[in-house]
Amino acid sequence: MGTSFYKQGRVVDRNLAEVLSAFFAGEQPQVRPLGSGNINATYLVCSDEERVVLQRINADVFADPEVVVNNFVVICRFLQKKNAQAESPLSLAAPRATLDGQLCYRDAAGGVWRAQAYVESVEPLLTPGEGAVSVGRTLGLFHALLRDLPPSSIHDPLPGLHNLSAYLLAYDRCDPEAFAPDNQTLSFCRESIAKHRLQLLNLDRALKADGKGRCVVHGDPKIDNFIFHPPGIAAGLFDLDTVSAGNLFYDLGDCLRSACNPVGEDIDTGQSPSFDLDICADILGGYCSVASDMFAGGVRQIYDGLLVLCFELAVRFVSDYLQGNVYFTVRQKDQNLLRARAQLLLFQDILRRRQEIYARLDKTYKAVC
Incomplete structure (x- = not known):
């Protein structure tokens, strides 16, 4: 053959x-x-x-x-x-x-x-309930099981991962004017990044300086990297390429910004992402059921990690678009730009609903943990 x-x-x-x-x-x-x-x-x-x-x-x-x-x-x-x-x-x-x-x-x-x-995995239609709970439980088990892994037994595969300062420096080196200066989507992304970059840099630095949540992390626990068994229950994780010592609040943030956005990363300009609080609460509940001691009440850090990861990914997507799509695989020239727009719209929704999201995170943590 x-x-x-x-x-x-x-x-x-x-x-x-x-x-x-x-x-x-x-x-x-x-x-x-x-x-x-x-x-x-x-x-x-x-x-x-x-x-x-x-x-x-x-x-x-x-x-x-x-x-x-x-x-x-x-x-x-x-x-x-x-x-x-x-x-x-x-x-x-x-x-x-x-x-x-x-x-x-x-x-x-x-x-x-x-x-x-090859491991068979069904495509989930994630809604509030046991499927969402199983996502949190799976990520919590992953963190808990790897807590005894000697850090010296693995090497950092991707130095600079989740370094917002470095991502913004790379973005600043791009020349947006050389790529369709009349592009409204690009203008929206540039304006959003300029408006929020200082706030997010401060949040990112605070998370790193805090010292809480240090453990071996997955590094890329988006919903596509979970193994789902029928009828849509998470049971494991694919793509261990980015596993290294890190901060679990970035892992949780990455998981939540992906799983709680029903329209996904790859959307057209007619769709608008939003953050599903019910899915979020179930994921956090599942996580706390097996690994609450991993972060010991860091509800504020969970929200901050979520916000930082949305913004960080948007910066990376728009930078890759401006550099000619050299990092993330694309099927069309403006796909990374549309991905950046989607993340920034999700970021704005999360920022706008800060009090509501924080209160639900706090309520869920206290109820389960």
Whole structure:
């Protein structure tokens, strides 16, 4: 059986046949693109014996892809040991070695590839209730199980992650006038960033200086990175590439800004995001049911982390648009700009409803914890 070559974003993986032969013996299996991830090129490989996820790690994002691979193996082995003793084990996508037993394969062009077992996951229609509770419970279990992981056993795969000051510096270096100065969406984004940047920088610095919430975090717990079992119950997490020592309030904030926005990140200009407080309360309740001691009442920090992550992601999206879409994968030229607009509209909704959201967070925390 021949192998087709597929395009994900702008990159065609012309070395795919070579890579497949490093992981699979005999006749080459069927392969197709998988998922809608923004960073790595991802394929589902199907043979008679198994289904495997094959990924080329984006070296433009991760300076040392082999650090990502080694971290993934360390984290999976650690969680597998924890799962053996856990009442509610986390679903994991276990690493899968090459035919000669290596953790990854470097192709002729220098690309680094790794494989992992395919884990079936249904697409959730997240609403208030057990599905939302399970998202919080899963993230809480993840944080709680990894609290004993020695920080020295993994290396930082993405230095500068959640560094708002650095993201704003990169944004300031862009030249918006060179990209459609009459673009109303771009003007909206620029004005919103200018209006709120000082406030958010202060919040970001306060969160980092506070010292609460330091632990090993996922780094990218958006709703798409949760493993859902039928009928839509979260049971684990995909995409462990950004796991490192960090701040759980950024993790919670990232989870909430993604899960509590029913229209999602990729919307057209006719839609307007809003923050669903009922989903938020259920996620926090699920988290507190297994990991309330992780943050010990930091309700204010949860809100601040949510606000910072919305703003931070908007800055990153608009910067990537202005730089020619070099970081996040896009299907159309202005997709990152539309993503930035969506995050800023969500940010404004969260900012406008501060008292309401804070009161609900506080009520939920006190009721559950």
